[in-house]
Amino acid sequence: MSLLSPRILIVEDEPAQVEILRFNMEQAGYEVSVETDGEKGVQAALEDPPDLILLDWMLPNLSGIEACRRLRKARKTREIPIILLTARSEERDKIRGLDIGADDYVTKPYSIKELIARVRSALRRPTTRSTDGKLVVGGIEVDIETHKARFDEKTIHLGPTEFRLLVVLMQNPERVFSRSQLLDQAWGITAELDTRTVDVHIGRLRRALARAGARNVVRTIRGFGYALESVSEAAR
Amino acid sequence: MSLLSPRILIVEDEPAQVEILRFNMEQAGYEVSVETDGEKGVQAALEDPPDLILLDWMLPNLSGIEACRRLRKARKTREIPIILLTARSEERDKIRGLDIGADDYVTKPYSIKELIARVRSALRRPTTRSTDGKLVVGGIEVDIETHKARFDEKTIHLGPTEFRLLVVLMQNPERVFSRSQLLDQAWGITAELDTRTVDVHIGRLRRALARAGARNVVRTIRGFGYALESVSEAAR
DNA sequence: CAGATTTATGACAGCTACGTAACAGTTTGA
DNA sequence: TCAAACTGTTACGTAGCTGTCATAAATCTG
Numbered sequence: 001m002s003l004l005s006p007r008i009l010i011v012e013d014e015p016a017q018v019e020i021l022r023f024n025m026e027q028a029g030y031e032v033s034v035e036t037d038g039e040k041g042v043q044a045a046l047e048d049p050p051d052l053i054l055l056d057w058m059l060p061n062l063s064g065i066e067a068c069r070r071l072r073k074a075r076k077t078r079e080i081p082i083i084l085l086t087a088r089s090e091e092r093d094k095i096r097g098l099d100i101g102a103d104d105y106v107t108k109p110y111s112i113k114e115l116i117a118r119v120r121s122a123l124r125r126p127t128t129r130s131t132d133g134k135l136v137v138g139g140i141e142v143d144i145e146t147h148k149a150r151f152d153e154k155t156i157h158l159g160p161t162e163f164r165l166l167v168v169l170m171q172n173p174e175r176v177f178s179r180s181q182l183l184d185q186a187w188g189i190t191a192e193l194d195t196r197t198v199d200v201h202i203g204r205l206r207r208a209l210a211r212a213g214a215r216n217v218v219r220t221i222r223g224f225g226y227a228l229e230s231v232s233e234a235a236r
Numbered sequence: 237m238s239l240l241s242p243r244i245l246i247v248e249d250e251p252a253q254v255e256i257l258r259f260n261m262e263q264a265g266y267e268v269s270v271e272t273d274g275e276k277g278v279q280a281a282l283e284d285p286p287d288l289i290l291l292d293w294m295l296p297n298l299s300g301i302e303a304c305r306r307l308r309k310a311r312k313t314r315e316i317p318i319i320l321l322t323a324r325s326e327e328r329d330k331i332r333g334l335d336i337g338a339d340d341y342v343t344k345p346y347s348i349k350e351l352i353a354r355v356r357s358a359l360r361r362p363t364t365r366s367t368d369g370k371l372v373v374g375g376i377e378v379d380i381e382t383h384k385a386r387f388d389e390k391t392i393h394l395g396p397t398e399f400r401l402l403v404v405l406m407q408n409p410e411r412v413f414s415r416s417q418l419l420d421q422a423w424g425i426t427a428e429l430d431t432r433t434v435d436v437h438i439g440r441l442r443r444a445l446a447r448a449g450a451r452n453v454v455r456t457i458r459g460f461g462y463a464l465e466s467v468s469e470a471a472r
Numbered sequence: 473c474a475g476a477t478t479t480a481t482g483a484c485a486g487c488t489a490c491g492t493a494a495c496a497g498t499t500t501g502a
Numbered sequence: 503t504c505a506a507a508c509t510g511t512t513a514c515g516t517a518g519c520t521g522t523c524a525t526a527a528a529t530c531t532g
Contacts, residue, residue: 121347430512436492
């Protein structure tokens with residue numbers, strides 16, 4: 001998910017509806033973009049994938065159902081939660097939407113409160129937003145889902161920041177990260193911290209790893225930053 | 237279970253709901269039959285026992301709760317998983333639903349995806365209910381049907397909320413849940429509560445577990461949330 | 473080698489997230 | 503009906519995490 005507020009793409013042709021949706025979603029703290037037909041909606045989603053899509057059922061150019069199907073086919077948009085907006089009179093059709101992979105649907109007239117609740121819930125759903133799975137690099141094992149880190153069967157105890165730092169490094173073993181890049185990825189874009197702070201946390205991470213027996217794992221690249229040693233030179 | 241696709245009996249009086257449910261269940265690969273009141277529902281289930289029953293709470297003729305009770309009494313239907321569908325305003329009733337022996341409940345408005353997931357999960361349970369209608373993690377045993385929890389032969393006394401919380405955690409041992417996710421799952425997606433409320437209930441759950449001798453079961457992940465420890469790490 | 477530059481580390485004050493008790497408002501069950 | 507049980511919120515103490523700085527150590531440069 002974006003580090004800032006989640007981005008929602010609204011695909012809806014009726015201007016009045018658009019305004020209602022836009023207003024409420026913005027109120028709820030989301031960043032909103034709008035497309036007014038199915039074709040453009042799919043295009044926009046492919047070019048710059050949002051975190052969630054609110055998709056009207058009846059659309060000019062490309063029906064909601066077809067748009068939905070296309071979004072599910074493309075890799076870039078496959079995982080994005082889609083909530084269908086359908087009118088009551090379109091009852092029968094709307095149902096079919098779920099079959100093609102919408103996450104949820106809401107019937108008009110809908111309660112804004114309910115819609116927001118569903119949006120929030122969809123964004124939180126772990127199944128959609130899964131970077132999970134285990135990361136294994138040079139004897140170190142990190143499981144994001146259970147939030148556990150181990151080396152050689154021994155649990156590595158890490159603070160929140162150290163954990164995020166380790167995850168970032170492990171997602172790209174061997175790759176060199178500058179201090180600013182690490183700040184971006186492990187702290188968030190908005191962090192305005194002294195880059196020296198990274199040093200300190202790298203130090204703390206190293207100590208935690210050492211306590212579990214993993215040494216020489218985080219490599220210092222003088223003048224550039226840090227990287228993870230993917231081949232365990234510690235196992236010597 | 238039937239040799240062909242599992243058969244689901246839907247007992248629900250609102251036509252719109254029926255259509256949504258029927259369509260989605262058929263899409264998910266189940267064979268569907270429908271009854272529109274409690275009396276007929278029980279009859280149909282007795283005559284030709286389905287593999288699972290989706291039971292609306294508010295029904296003409298015979299309330300969901302009563303239907304549920306009758307289904308649990310009859311030998312032919314005793315083993316059939318029942319999922320209760322309840323509206324949010326009927327919140328407190330739903331709790332009673334679990335007492336009567338429903339396997340699970342879903343509050344409206346529910347996400348279709350979630351409902352399907354629960355149906356699948358209920359059907360996945362082997363027919364040997366004695367072992368698998370129960371959740372067992374690290375010495376703790378929870379029986380959703382009877383609404384009872386035990387640790388080491390000792391009964392754990394839990395309030396309704398604590399019980400739901402424990403069930404959610406036990407359905408995914410080790411997995412880390414954020415406070416919001418726990419609110420979604422144990423309270424419902426429309427719940428608008430302070431996330432700190434979760435802390436308090438976790439505390440209550442811990443105390444209840446401790447009274448039965450189960451310690452260090454609920455792990456705190458600072459900055460993230462909570463998870464269930466599947467292997468007792470009492471050694472600390 | 474000396475001086476310059478960069479990194480490692482210990483110390484520390486401030487802060488945040490967590491655990492818990494207390495409480496008032498409800499619900500439940502006898 | 504009343505007593506007991508349950509719920510969500512608040513307040514407060516505390517452990518542990520965070521970011522900064524000062525200083526030591528390492529590395530580079532000429």
